[in-house]
Amino acid sequence: MRKKNEIFIDPKVVKRVSPIGGCITTRVRRINEKKFKLIGEILTGSWDTTKQTIYDSRFHRDFLLFKSGKKSVYNWEGLYENIKTKGYIQNPNMRSVEVAIGRDGDILLVDGRHRLFCAQQLGIKEIPVDVVYSHPDYNFGNLKAIKDTIIPEIIHSKIAKKWDKAIKPYHTHGNVKQRLDFASKHLSVLDGCRVLDIGCNAGMFIWSIMQHAKSLIALEKQEKYYKQAQITVDCIKSLWGNNEKVKLYNTSFKNYALNNKPTCNALVASFVLYHMNNEEIKLLKEKILPLCKVVVIPTRAKERRSQINSLALNREISVRKLFTEAGFNVKVYKHKVRGYFVLIGTRK
Numbered sequence: 001m002r003k004k005n006e007i008f009i010d011p012k013v014v015k016r017v018s019p020i021g022g023c024i025t026t027r028v029r030r031i032n033e034k035k036f037k038l039i040g041e042i043l044t045g046s047w048d049t050t051k052q053t054i055y056d057s058r059f060h061r062d063f064l065l066f067k068s069g070k071k072s073v074y075n076w077e078g079l080y081e082n083i084k085t086k087g088y089i090q091n092p093n094m095r096s097v098e099v100a101i102g103r104d105g106d107i108l109l110v111d112g113r114h115r116l117f118c119a120q121q122l123g124i125k126e127i128p129v130d131v132v133y134s135h136p137d138y139n140f141g142n143l144k145a146i147k148d149t150i151i152p153e154i155i156h157s158k159i160a161k162k163w164d165k166a167i168k169p170y171h172t173h174g175n176v177k178q179r180l181d182f183a184s185k186h187l188s189v190l191d192g193c194r195v196l197d198i199g200c201n202a203g204m205f206i207w208s209i210m211q212h213a214k215s216l217i218a219l220e221k222q223e224k225y226y227k228q229a230q231i232t233v234d235c236i237k238s239l240w241g242n243n244e245k246v247k248l249y250n251t252s253f254k255n256y257a258l259n260n261k262p263t264c265n266a267l268v269a270s271f272v273l274y275h276m277n278n279e280e281i282k283l284l285k286e287k288i289l290p291l292c293k294v295v296v297i298p299t300r301a302k303e304r305r306s307q308i309n310s311l312a313l314n315r316e317i318s319v320r321k322l323f324t325e326a327g328f329n330v331k332v333y334k335h336k337v338r339g340y341f342v343l344i345g346t347r348k
């Protein structure tokens with residue numbers, strides 16, 4: 001049975017050996033080995049440009065000796081026959097074959113050459129692997145499993161641990177992750193955009209937005225939440241390698257709109273419009289919406305709180321009205337159970 005988050009690859013895609021792997025040089029120490037069981041470490045450098053193929057190694061020469069019926073150093077027969085008769089079964093007490101992902105998405109062998117050669121030779125279609133290193137320039141573009149499932153899981157649990165130490169973490173509200181997951185499905189409209197996220201709270205949405213956006217400015221007015229969002233941004237940067245694509249400000253939308261010249265071309269306002277007063281809604285209409293070619297507004301169809309702006313903005317009708325009047329084609333996607341919806345507005 002497949003374990004959750006296990007990554008499978010075709011053994012034939014592995015053609016090169018990572019020089020940071022145990023088989024070539026001394027293994028470099030794995031940072032956060034336990035926490036990052038699958039994704040491993042983001043490692044800079046040119047290690048992924050090695051020309052050393054797996055077929056140049058003494059292990060492969062030894063395997064060929066075995067295949068031609070000659071005496072080999074390693075006793076290949078047991079492993080080979082085992083995989084041949086029983087199929088490739090991952091022993092839960094053993095490490096999976098370990099690989100690294102280069103900047104172009106190439107999969108390089110780190111360790112587990114005996115199993116890899118046997119699996120390749122026997123025409124096994126896929127084997128489970130642990131990704132122990134990734135190059136920071138690799139944007140997880142090719143391995144859909146990593147991009148869609150593993151990174152968000154790791155990020156969420158890694159950040160959540162740190163959030164837990166911070167005061168009153170908002171993300172512990174039972175349904176926050178659920179509704180963020182729902183909204184995340186609709187973010188491809190942000191492809192290549194410069195996004196403004198108003199009220200980012202602890203920054204739970206940042207990773208999902210940055211799967212699509214070119215850059216992000218995230219605003220959070222409450223300091224305690226802003227501090228949590230800083231943790232999130234730091235975690236994301238440590239996984240990505242440093243970059244300047246995300247900027248986080250401890251400010252209200254009003255202050256931001258009055259004191260800056262916004263350059264965004266997309267808006268994300270998730271469960272936040274109903275917090276904004278009439279003055280802020282006016283600023284939003286005048287200063288932000290005219291710049292935007294797309295808006296993403298996850299919110300709830302019915303709000304229990306009292307309204308502080310005249311539009312009763314969290315109700316579907318009034319949210320629709322606001323963005324249609326601002327010149328957007330509006331589509332609404334409803335969550336089956338929870339009464340959430342995500343409004344996507346694109347320029348007419």
Ligand SMILES: C[S@@+](CC[C@H](N)C(=O)[O-])C[C@H]1O[C@@H](n2cnc3c(N)ncnc32)[C@H](O)[C@@H]1O
Nearest residue numbers: 199200201220221222225252253270271272275
């Ligand atoms: C209900 S939470 C939603 C958080 C997050 N966007 C989400 O979808 O889970 C609203 C957040 O927006 C922040 N907020 C409310 N009004 C704001 C404003 N005018 N400017 C910036 N942040 C604001 C609050 O402090 C809070 O963290």
